[in-house]
Every structure is written in C-alpha cells, then in structure tokens.
Amino acid sequence: MQEEITRRISDDLLRPLVETSWRFWLLVAVLGSVVATGLATWFYQIYNGFGITGIRNPIYWAFYITNFVFWIGISHAGTLISAILRLVNAGWRRPVTRCAEVITVFALMIGALFPIIHLGRPWLFFWLMPYPSERQIWPNFRSPLVWDFFAITTYLTGSVLFLALPMIPDFALVRDKSTGWRRRVYAALSLGWQGTTKQWHRLESAMQIMAIAIIPVAVSVHTIVSFDFSMAPVPMWHSTIFGPYFVAGAIFSGIAALIVAMAAVRRFLHLEAYLHPVHFENLGKLLLMMSLLWAYFVFAERITVWYGNESAEREVLLVTQRGSFAPLYWTMIVCNLVIPFVVLSLRKLRTIAGCVTASFTVLIGMWLERFLIVVPSLGHKYLPYSWGTYRPRPVEIIITISTFAAMMLLYTLFSKLVPIISIWELKVGEHPFAQETAAEAGNHRLWKANP
Amino acid sequence: MTAIYALYSDPDHVQRAVDNLRAAGLHDRDIVVISSEPIEEYEFSARDKATWLFYAAGFGGVVGLVFATWLTTMTQKAWPIVTGNMAIVAWWPNMIIMFELTMLGAILATVITMLVAANLPKRGPKLYDPEVADGKILVGIENPPSTSVQSIERALLSGGVARLKKIGARP
Numbered sequence A: 001m002q003e004e005i006t007r008r009i010s011d012d013l014l015r016p017l018v019e020t021s022w023r024f025w026l027l028v029a030v031l032g033s034v035v036a037t038g039l040a041t042w043f044y045q046i047y048n049g050f051g052i053t054g055i056r057n058p059i060y061w062a063f064y065i066t067n068f069v070f071w072i073g074i075s076h077a078g079t080l081i082s083a084i085l086r087l088v089n090a091g092w093r094r095p096v097t098r099c100a101e102v103i104t105v106f107a108l109m110i111g112a113l114f115p116i117i118h119l120g121r122p123w124l125f126f127w128l129m130p131y132p133s134e135r136q137i138w139p140n141f142r143s144p145l146v147w148d149f150f151a152i153t154t155y156l157t158g159s160v161l162f163l164a165l166p167m168i169p170d171f172a173l174v175r176d177k178s179t180g181w182r183r184r185v186y187a188a189l190s191l192g193w194q195g196t197t198k199q200w201h202r203l204e205s206a207m208q209i210m211a212i213a214i215i216p217v218a219v220s221v222h223t224i225v226s227f228d229f230s231m232a233p234v235p236m237w238h239s240t241i242f243g244p245y246f247v248a249g250a251i252f253s254g255i256a257a258l259i260v261a262m263a264a265v266r267r268f269l270h271l272e273a274y275l276h277p278v279h280f281e282n283l284g285k286l287l288l289m290m291s292l293l294w295a296y297f298v299f300a301e302r303i304t305v306w307y308g309n310e311s312a313e314r315e316v317l318l319v320t321q322r323g324s325f326a327p328l329y330w331t332m333i334v335c336n337l338v339i340p341f342v343v344l345s346l347r348k349l350r351t352i353a354g355c356v357t358a359s360f361t362v363l364i365g366m367w368l369e370r371f372l373i374v375v376p377s378l379g380h381k382y383l384p385y386s387w388g389t390y391r392p393r394p395v396e397i398i399i400t401i402s403t404f405a406a407m408m409l410l411y412t413l414f415s416k417l418v419p420i421i422s423i424w425e426l427k428v429g430e431h432p433f434a435q436e437t438a439a440e441a442g443n444h445r446l447w448k449a450n451p
Numbered sequence B: 001m002t003a004i005y006a007l008y009s010d011p012d013h014v015q016r017a018v019d020n021l022r023a024a025g026l027h028d029r030d031i032v033v034i035s036s037e038p039i040e041e042y043e044f045s046a047r048d049k050a051t052w053l054f055y056a057a058g059f060g061g062v063v064g065l066v067f068a069t070w071l072t073t074m075t076q077k078a079w080p081i082v083t084g085n086m087a088i089v090a091w092w093p094n095m096i097i098m099f100e101l102t103m104l105g106a107i108l109a110t111v112i113t114m115l116v117a118a119n120l121p122k123r124g125p126k127l128y129d130p131e132v133a134d135g136k137i138l139v140g141i142e143n144p145p146s147t148s149v150q151s152i153e154r155a156l157l158s159g160g161v162a163r164l165k166k167i168g169a170r171p
Helices: A003-019 A024-046 A065-076 A079-087 A097-119 A124-126 A144-164 A167-177 A182-187 A197-230 A242-268 A279-310 A312-321 A326-345 A353-381 A393-415 A423-429 A438-442 A445-449 B011-023 B054-076 B091-117 B130-134 B146-157
Strands: B002-008 B031-034 B137-142 B161-168
Touching: A003 A065, A003 A167, A003 A423, A003 B011, A003 B054, A003 B091, A003 B130, A024 A393, A065 A079, A065 A097, A065 A197, A065 A242, A065 A353, A065 A393, A065 A438, A079 A197, A079 A242, A097 A124, A097 A144, A097 A242, A097 A393, A097 B161, A124 A144, A124 A393, A144 A197, A167 A182, A167 A423, A167 B130, A197 A242, A197 A353, A197 B054, A197 B091, A197 B130, A242 A279, A242 A353, A242 A393, A242 B146, A279 A326, A279 A353, A312 B054, A326 A353, B002 B146, B011 B031, B011 B137, B011 B146, B054 B091, B130 B137, B137 B146, B146 B161
Parallel strands: none
Antiparallel strands: B002 B137, B002 B161, B031 B137
16 A cells, blocks of 8 residues: 555656646746746846936835845745754655745746846846956955855855755656656656665755755845845944844745745645645744744834934835835735734634735735835935935836746746655655554545545 | 665565575675665664765865855955955955855765765666666665575565566676
8 A cells, every 4th residue: 555655646746747738838838928028128128228227316226126135035935944844854844845945946046137137237247256357356255245146156056956956866756757758858867866775865964964054054145135235324224133134034925935836836736635734824824923023023123213213214214104105115014914914823714725815915015025125215315415216117017027927937847847846755754654553554645535 | 787686565574685685694785775765764774874974064164164265365465455444354244255155165065975975976787676666665686696696585585575586697
C-alpha cells in the first residue's frame, strides 16, 4: 500500500508536467502579451527619455522604487519562511516550501529590475559592479545603492541554490518517469542523481547549512533596502526603526503572496489532496501575527513623529493622514490591519477563501505602504519652496502592471516544468513508519480518496 | 561496471539485507542503498553521515570575509573619495559588504562541497534501477569479487521478499 501511495504522489505531482490543456496556453498567451507590452513600454521610455514618466523634481523616486521595495518584500515569502520552517522541522512545511521558494527567486529578479529601469540609461548598470576598470574607478562602498547590489546578489544566488538543490532528486524522478527529449533534458538536470544514502545525507546537510545562512541574509536584504531611505536626511525616512519595520513588512507581504500563489496552484493544478485547509490556516495565523506586528511598527513610527512635532516630519504625517494622501493611507490601514484582523482572527472565517481574501487586501495595502513611504516624504522636504506633487504617467502604470503579469507568467511556466511541490520531501512526510498500524495505513487520505 | 542488487519494498527487509551482507564479510563502504527518499528511521541510513560540509561552509565564509575586507579597503585606498565626512576606509559601511560576501562565500562553499561529496554531476555507468522511482529500495554491491558472488546473492535474498538483478558480466 505504501508503494501505491508513493506512486500516487508521484503521478499526481508529475501530472501537470505531462498534461497540458488549452487553458494553459491561453493563460501563457495573455500573460505573455502583457509582459511584451511592458517590455515595449520600457524600450519606449529608454528611447524617449525619462521625461515621459511622472518623475519630476523633487520626487525623483516614485512608482519604480515603490515597485522595487514591494517586490523585494514579496521575495521574503519564500526562502526566509521555508528556511525557518525547515530549521524548526515543521511537518506541514513539506508541500509549502517549493511554492514559497519559487516566489523568492522570481520576485527578486523582478524587484532587482526596477533600479535598472529607474536608471533611465540601463546600459550603465554595470557601474555598480566592483570590477577593475581601466580608469581605476571603483564603486563607492559608502553608497547604500552599492549595498543593495551586494545584498540582492547574495540573496538571489543563495535563493536560487536553495531552490535548486532539493529539485535534483525530483528531476531524477521525472527522468525515470518520462521518455524522449523530456527524459534527456531531465537526465541532464538531475546531474546523475542516484539517491544513495550518502547523497541524501549530503543534500540534507547542505539544506540545513543553507537554511541557517539564508535567514540572516534575508533579514539583511530588506534592512539594506530600508537603508536606501533611512540614510537620507528626508522627513520620516531618517529613522532607526526602518530596518525592522521593513523586514516585518516584507515578511507580511511575502506570506500574503505565498497564500495567493498556493491557492492558485491548488485550484488550477488540482492539488487539493496535498495543499490542505490546515496549510492555509497555519499561514493565515502567521499572516495575522505579522499584521499585528506591522501595525505595532506603524504606531511606534507615527507616535514618535507626532510627539516629536518636528515641523517637516509633521507635514508628512499630516499629508498622509489628513491631506491629499489620506485616501491611500486609510485604504492601507483597512487592507493591512482591519480586514486581515477581522477575517483571520475569527476561526470560522479563516478558511481558504478567507485567507486568500485577506492576502489580496494585504498585497494591495503593502504596495500602498511602499508608495506612501516613498512619495509624500520626497514631496515635503524641509523647505516648502521645494515641495512638489507626483502623478504617475501611463508608462509607469503599464510597466508596473506588466511586472505582476511577469510574476504570474514565470510561476505558471515554472509549475509546468518542475513539480511545484517537492515530491521526495512529501514522501518523507508520508512514510509508513508514521502510520502505526495497518488500519491507519488503510485510512490514509490518499488511499481513501482514490482506492 | 558489474553489480548485483536486489529491490525491496519494505525498509525492514533492506535492514536485514544490509546486516546479512555485513555478516557475509562486506564493508559498509561496499554496500550501496538507493531510495527515492531519505529513510532516516533505519540504521542502514545512518551510514555516511559524517561530513565536512560544516567546516567547508565556515572556510568559505572566511574566504568571503577576507576577500570583502581586501576589496573594500583596497578600493577606498586606491580611489580615496571623501563622502559625507566619513573616513576614507569607512568600517561601518564596509561591514555590510563584508557580511554579504561572508555569507555568499559560505553558501557557495556549501553547494560546491555538497556536489563534490555527493559525486555530482555523475556521468557514465552507475548502479541504479528506474523502479526506485516507484518506491522500491535498491541494495547492491558494485564490482563484487567473483569469489563472493554466491554469498552476496544469498545475503540479498535472505533479507526478505526481493528480486535479484545483475548488471554486466565479469570478463
């Protein structure tokens, strides 16, 4: 019976790789066309110059940097959460980890693209890299933008490897189960994996070390992103709370993205037997906790500014709470605190639909939060003659929308090429040793679902 | 490559087969156990646990740290720019670069060591059976000495319900 369960796990999770419906191609075509539109718009911006965006003095950072911070935040869904769950050996992590780690890799790639888009002249991006140029000009290591380069490079490298290592045994499984060109491709990707006890030990030890190493790296990445702001003498940016505040916000939005992605995978790939309501409930509880933590940071930040009553900072505080940005600010509060609190604190509402609804609102709220950190402060600096306003132009809106489509497209293609749930890790969780009696084994949910 | 191996469905049988092979005079390093997932609950799985991975990660971290220290200080001395009244060699921002490259060094060293220790990528003939993907557990001996083939076969079959297979033939 155990062999039957093992085979069923393999068959269920490999099915999306071998069966392709017309809906998949339609989805890829729609998302691909949105991404292509975004790319074309970017080239249009490069050709015509940055003047076609809404970015003007004094608001030099707007949609693009908002998107940068937002996507880097989303990237905290995966590797960080997966690493923590691995280290504490949470059994329910098994179907979740790969879904999460993929988000990290793609969100980081998209997020890292925005400073390049924001450069206006992206071909000069390589100036950030430390290399011995013929003019002996090196990056200034005292610039937070250079810190970003190192932090994101380290996190992206670590996340890609953290995602790729546990995929090797699954590639070997696909190799054994497929034929033709697919077999050749997966044979190459599996690196000749056999599954000897030595290989399993090395893989698990490596994953353990990577999990330990990747947690401080993930924390450092968003702390460094926050340093882009807090190192500048701009009202409401120059704050010691920004590091932990950004990290908490990143984990918050990351969990929300993970819940949405898992719900989509569960529904469209028919993985109901593997992604259970309990996974959503547990992540929903984490989301609720992060919502409260986020609210605590917002309160601590705002009460300090309000009590300090420094004139420039008070202006930013008031313009967000009562002025022109108030509708966005209060929408953010409703999306990030009120809705998640109501939905996730009531057990009856903490269903899959409830968790997904709360996650959607959190994603909207966290994007608004990033926008409200970037724009109002730049528009209300210390001298009123330098104040300004910002209106996004179509290029910025199209590029922003296209990155959401890019995320969905990359996720869709990935789930088509790689088992979106780690098969070998799931099998470990389903070991017969966990089923103490034959009767319990007979009551296994996979066995009962389709005997 | 020649090999004798048996496929089992039950890890209890695998444990018995491994014990019988040891009793037949084979060393742990000669006995190959292959499965489609790690099976931690049995003694046969505890072999090969000792690893240098943790030391390799530490060494990689030290290399990253030394490199980052050299890169930042050398750059700042070679191209001294006064920025915000900071020292030319400014340790606070340098520590960020040093931290990131330390972790990058540790991560890369871990992965490289893991691949080398696990003998990946592996090309050429190897002991394997596609039935492992269906949940079977393979126990086998690569290049068995011709004098002990019969005792190996006996040991594998006495492990429990198993199918015996052979790869290649000795010249």
